[in-house]
Amino acid sequence: MSRPPAAKPARGEPGQRRNIGAVRSSFAPWNDPNATPLVRFEGVTKRFGDHAAVNDVSLDIYPGEFFALLGPSGCGKTTLMRMLAGFETLDAGRITLAGQDLAGAPPHKRPVNMMFQSYALFPHLTVEQNIAFGLKQEGMPKKDIAARVAEMLALVKLEPFAKRRPDQLSGGQKQRVALARAVARKPRMLLLDEPLGALDKKLREETQFELMDLQVELGVTFLIVTHDQEEAMVMADRIAVMRDGRIVQIGRPEEVYEAPNSRYVAEFLGDVNLFETTVEAIEHPMAHLNLAEAEAGFYVLDDDCPQPGATVWLAVRPEKMRISLDPPAPGARNVLAGEIWDIGYTGDWTNYIVELPGGKLVRVARANARRFVARPIDWDDKVWVSFDPDAGVVLTS
Ligand SMILES: Nc1ncnc2c1ncn2[C@@H]1O[C@H](COP(=O)(O)OP(=O)(O)OP(=O)(O)O)[C@@H](O)[C@H]1O
Ligand SMILES: [Mg+2]
Structure with a gap:
């Protein structure tokens, strides 16, 4: 026997709410x-x-x-x-x-x-x-x-x-x-x-x-x-x-x-990782950015990217970064190696702070989509952080 549907919340008609969106x-x-x-x-x-x-x-x-x-x-x-x-x-x-x-x-x-x-x-x-x-x-x-x-x-x-x-x-x-x-x-x-x-x-x-x-x-x-x-x-x-x-x-x-x-805007709205870097080359549709911490540098979309030699900041939001205990495939791009420096658990998300060899801290946010994982990432673990070429924004100011 099926139960009657639960009462709808009082605030407006459900159909109306969908309409608003x-x-x-x-x-x-x-x-x-x-x-x-x-x-x-x-x-x-x-x-x-x-x-x-x-x-x-x-x-x-x-x-x-x-x-x-x-x-x-x-x-x-x-x-x-x-x-x-x-x-x-x-x-x-x-x-x-x-x-x-x-x-x-x-x-x-x-x-x-x-x-x-x-x-x-x-x-x-x-x-x-x-x-x-x-x-x-x-x-x-x-x-x-x-x-x-x-x-x-x-x-x-x-x-x-x-x-x-x-x-x-x-x-x-x-x-x-x-x-x-x-x-x-x-x-x-x-x-x-x-x-x-x-x-x-x-x-x-x-x-x-x-x-x-x-x-x-x-x-x-x-x-x-x-x-x-x-x-x-x-x-x-x-x-x-x-x-x-x-x-x-x-x-x-x-x-x-x-x-x-x-x-300023990137930092004012939400968390962001900022990497100060220079443009190495434009290989449309990609831009190659120099970065001491990443062996192969970064490859990102070249939207609004200035010419080689220019100083830029690459902004990547923590939720657009991946974190892994396993090393990346050889030749993988946009990879940073580091160590877990701090972990913040908020229930729905876990926020990892990863220290790169030069001392820079990178924030990675991961949705806790599963209740249990076989081997959780822990303090002092060596980890790899990576992101897709379209995850970041190149900023000039
Ligand atoms: N009547 C006033 N006389 C002198 N300075 C004022 C006066 N009203 C506002 N200010 C100054 O103008 C600037 C802007 O103030 P405003 O109240 O518009 O800021 P706000 O963005 O609303 O800040 P908050 O988020 O704190 O409310 C501040 O530096 C403030 O000290
Ligand atoms: Mg005010």
Whole structure:
């Protein structure tokens, strides 16, 4: 006798979830010359004293896009967002929304809403009063406010908490109130500054999916700031990586991860092994790179590889490296011999750190696809690390 199927999770229809993925992978208005951006930053600069917190940033964000700004603390993410929301003036450049220059428009006149890094809930107001606040301010009739607040409470699943004050809520619940308050006015664009920063890992992951659902449900354009690269990769259609007030790369998560344009971006998103080397020869489609640690050097795809003699860095992600106790076949390329220096076991993955004869450390990540292996790799084992010619990216800066 077969058992009835298990209840489906409450979050959305299963069919709908599959659709989201299908829609998202074909969503690429930035490649369409006829698409009009919703927001356009053109040469935007903001200085505090001598320091340019945002330095000549040009960026287009498209209607319905989920766009993430990523970068280390102090690189200008919040400042960029505050200029769009109208809390900060520009020193140069302009920002347009649906073709209209936003200069001079006060924050409450802009069709954007910002959820702050600290949530900034009003401590003396209840959950429903917090959500109603902006609606009252813009003069919405009372009964419409009540209906909108009820809709928002349902959206973030906080109906039972309507009468509580923020200090009677958990961190995750506060975060939902802030979110409901930010979307209550149905802005065209929602700016979220570290919206999940205060949540623990589990709740953070759940909330990431809820935010993505919410975005599809509301049809709002999202600009999100995070310092968590994994979070940006999970949620965003595109990511901009910032450094010292400038945008250094924009692309889909997989583009930025698999084809970083610099060591900075490669190192900022995930782990990477960087080998400083020189180009020995171009033997199209391969480039031959010199490397003291690898007897035969490295052979990689010559995409964007400069001419022989140039100094380059080969970037190879740990999960694209193989590790073995057995020596490679004679003549094998892209092989490094070393000794296990450290092992980190995380359950699903094992991370090996291998010391090469010159002292350089190489990281190799291996998925634990089997529960048991005959002879596990152990500390101080002599091992061989190798990778395919297309596993690495040649970087020039
Ligand atoms: N009102 C201000 N007056 C002076 N300097 C400021 C002001 N606001 C921001 N800055 C400076 O501008 C730079 C960018 O700040 P911003 O808050 O945009 O960084 P961020 O990328 O959001 O960092 P975090 O990840 O820490 O939030 C920092 O060097 C910061 O000290
Ligand atoms: Mg910030």
